[in-house]
Amino acid sequence: MSEEKYILVVDDEPAILDMVEFALKRTGFRLMLAEDSMQAMSRIAESKPDLILLDWMLPDISGVDLARRLKRDELSKSIPIIMLTARAEEGDKLRGFEVGVDDYVTKPFSTRELIARINAVLRRAEPQQDDAGLCMRGLELDPSTHRVGFEGEKVSLGPTEFRLLHFFMTHPERVYSREQLLDRVWGQNVYIEERTVDVHIRRLRKELATHGCDKMIQTVRGAGYRFSEQT
Amino acid sequence: MSEEKYILVVDDEPAILDMVEFALKRTGFRLMLAEDSMQAMSRIAESKPDLILLDWMLPDISGVDLARRLKRDELSKSIPIIMLTARAEEGDKLRGFEVGVDDYVTKPFSTRELIARINAVLRRAEPQQDDAGLCMRGLELDPSTHRVGFEGEKVSLGPTEFRLLHFFMTHPERVYSREQLLDRVWGQNVYIEERTVDVHIRRLRKELATHGCDKMIQTVRGAGYRFSEQT
DNA sequence: CAATAATATTACAGCCATATGACAGAAAGG
DNA sequence: CCTTTCTGTCATATGGCTGTAATATTATTG
Numbered sequence: 001m002s003e004e005k006y007i008l009v010v011d012d013e014p015a016i017l018d019m020v021e022f023a024l025k026r027t028g029f030r031l032m033l034a035e036d037s038m039q040a041m042s043r044i045a046e047s048k049p050d051l052i053l054l055d056w057m058l059p060d061i062s063g064v065d066l067a068r069r070l071k072r073d074e075l076s077k078s079i080p081i082i083m084l085t086a087r088a089e090e091g092d093k094l095r096g097f098e099v100g101v102d103d104y105v106t107k108p109f110s111t112r113e114l115i116a117r118i119n120a121v122l123r124r125a126e127p128q129q130d131d132a133g134l135c136m137r138g139l140e141l142d143p144s145t146h147r148v149g150f151e152g153e154k155v156s157l158g159p160t161e162f163r164l165l166h167f168f169m170t171h172p173e174r175v176y177s178r179e180q181l182l183d184r185v186w187g188q189n190v191y192i193e194e195r196t197v198d199v200h201i202r203r204l205r206k207e208l209a210t211h212g213c214d215k216m217i218q219t220v221r222g223a224g225y226r227f228s229e230q231t
Numbered sequence: 232m233s234e235e236k237y238i239l240v241v242d243d244e245p246a247i248l249d250m251v252e253f254a255l256k257r258t259g260f261r262l263m264l265a266e267d268s269m270q271a272m273s274r275i276a277e278s279k280p281d282l283i284l285l286d287w288m289l290p291d292i293s294g295v296d297l298a299r300r301l302k303r304d305e306l307s308k309s310i311p312i313i314m315l316t317a318r319a320e321e322g323d324k325l326r327g328f329e330v331g332v333d334d335y336v337t338k339p340f341s342t343r344e345l346i347a348r349i350n351a352v353l354r355r356a357e358p359q360q361d362d363a364g365l366c367m368r369g370l371e372l373d374p375s376t377h378r379v380g381f382e383g384e385k386v387s388l389g390p391t392e393f394r395l396l397h398f399f400m401t402h403p404e405r406v407y408s409r410e411q412l413l414d415r416v417w418g419q420n421v422y423i424e425e426r427t428v429d430v431h432i433r434r435l436r437k438e439l440a441t442h443g444c445d446k447m448i449q450t451v452r453g454a455g456y457r458f459s460e461q462t
Numbered sequence: 463c464a465a466t467a468a469t470a471t472t473a474c475a476g477c478c479a480t481a482t483g484a485c486a487g488a489a490a491g492g
Numbered sequence: 493c494c495t496t497t498c499t500g501t502c503a504t505a506t507g508g509c510t511g512t513a514a515t516a517t518t519a520t521t522g
Contacts, residue, residue, distance in 0.1 A: 158498055175377040196500055220377045222390030389509060427511050
């Protein structure tokens with residue numbers, strides 16, 4: 001808890017912004033500011049904050065949509081999000097939670113409440129570090145050590161293959177199109193041939209094949225690829 | 232998302248119709264038109280739309296009555312309805328919501344507002360159909376994993392057969408002509424022989440037959456095909 | 463029951479999606 | 493600065509999928 005946490009505040013109302021800024025700085029957080037979704041995304045790209053305070057209403061892309069986007073991207077999905085909303089309607093809240101938002105604060109709110117929620121969410125998020133070791137059918141991947149193994153044997157992968165496998169193991173059983181994979185494994189602003197995905201799938205399979213577990217990467221013709229424990 | 236949504240517009244004013252048609256087509260929706268309630272019902276019987284835009288005032292049966300009727304029928308009750316009304320009176324709105332209408336747009340309206348409402352309603356309705364695995368009489372289809380099974384056994388289908396079955400399972404108990412199937416399963420700008428549908432029906436049935444559930448795809452002579460749980 | 467229409471079934475050739483191997487440039491590491 | 497590894501693209505191979513037509517079967521009609 002010694003290290004200072006960075007909080008990105010996304011809001012276009014100066015009044016709110018001032019209040020939040022004052023309260024958070026006083027409590028010992030470091031701030032990053034953005035006035036709309038575009039700015040928010042570039043801030044995040046520059047430097048990953050520890051938590052995002054996100055207004056429901058924004059000038060460009062709506063807060064929920066931004067949240068959905070962030071929660072979909074491999075790089076930003078682990079960042080907790082607290083939404084600020086004027087509406088207390090249950091429907092909206094539900095939509096937010098579906099998207100993966102971590103908590104809600106309804107305007108008007110006290111700084112005390114805000115701080116409390118932020119601390120609660122940060123505490124909850126702490127142990128949820130993404131370096132929990134993954135294991136499926138003997139195939140182990142440890143993000144913290146950046147190692148992959150199969151039943152004790154060492155599996156050696158290049159950086160991209162590692163990220164690809166990591167994505168698959170955290171999203172098993174589901175089919176992803178080449179486009180989605182490019183978006184989520186490579187990052188959203190890259191222009192790369194879709195066929196390139198095939199090649200990396202091939203490289204990943206080739207290495208897995210030496211250990212006899214390449215069948216876990218499955219081709220779904222006309223749709224994309226899937227990582228699965230089942231045959 | 233990926234698939235084109237069908238919207239049935241029920242209105243007898245050419246001016247409104249033109250405007251709506253232009254706006255919706257531009258946004259990428261597929262249109263179905265009806266000028267009164269009777270037409271609307273037969274359109275729905277032909278092919279189930281994903282959403283209905285319903286004028287309050289119609290030449291024959293009033294819009295509210297039609298809405299009530301649709302919301303009572305098992306086959307059409309899940310279709311979201313947005314009412315178009317000139318009156319802003321709360322009483323009318325209430326009556327509409329009681330009937331089960333999903334949203335209201337008061338004339339005059341901007342196309343932007345209309346589109347926004349449509350998207351909102353569709354998004355709200357989405358989680359029912361999009362990701363939820365479908366299951367009927369032991370036959371399971373999961374769009375997210377792209378897997379089909381029958382009582383645990385794996386059912387393997389080609390891409391077209393998968394889409395065909397997916398369409399059928401989301402539109403059960405209703406007859407679709409070959410033309411309609413080509414339109415909705417293959418896409419709108421395809422020039423393909425109608426007989427080709429027979430062949431894909433055959434392929435689908437053949438695979439289903441190995442699991443003993445091919446009876447669910449039924450031929451309706453002179454009309455088309457139907458997917459049904461009943462025998 | 464014959465004649466006709468609609469659907470079922472089969473076979474097949476072209477096409478399209480994916481797999482694979484090779485390569486040059488970029489990045490990383492020594 | 494050189495070596496090595498990694499990356500993205502292309503060319504080619506392969507195999508499955510697709511649409512069509514030809515033929516068989518079944519239903520409808522008079």
